[in-house]
Amino acid sequence: MPPDDEIDRLARAATTGDARALDALLVAVQPEVLRLCARFLPNRQDAEEACQDTLLALANGLSRFEGRAAFRTWLHRLTANRARSTYRALRRRWAEGGGLPVPDRADPRRTSVVAGTRLDLLDALDSVSAELAEVVVLRDVLELSYREIATLLDLPEGTVKSRIHLARQALRRRLAEPT
DSSP states (O other), X not given: OOOHHXXXXXXXXXXXXXXXXXXXXXXXXXXXXXXXXXXXXXXXHHHHHHHHHHHHHHHHHGGGOOSSSOHHHHHHHHHHHHHHHHHHHHHHXXXXXXXXXXXSSOOTTTSOHHHHHHXXXXXXXXXXXXXXXXXXXXXXXXXOOHHHHHHHHTOOHHHHHHHHHHHHHHHHHHHHSOO
């Protein structure tokens, strides 16, 4: 991926309506978006679907980028939200009888440890409030700093740390529940 300053320049130009800058931005960030989606979703095709959804949301919602946080930080937040939405849509499709089955809980006989852990985490994230899920994803999955998260969410750093602590406690309880 190009350096941050080049990505920021493309993002600024794209927010002003520069179609070439938007195209270049989408091409430049696509590999990173796919890599981040793959951190959430164990199946490559699902990660690719989430990546395309993220890029579409980026193209349609770039005007909402206010520049408070670095563009890459904002992109990570968008990617995390779209990857989680893709997972929920996959579960919904499966429940309605379409698509490949998504196990209710990871079955160790059919699911790798890493993939099963991701499925369990995604399910657990849906069991906590949106603000707790968001901060713990930004910190523990996407590895943003406390300061980056605070800037992105326009919260005091202490509040971010507190929410992460509460989210980890809730997730730990949920993940420890018997299957």
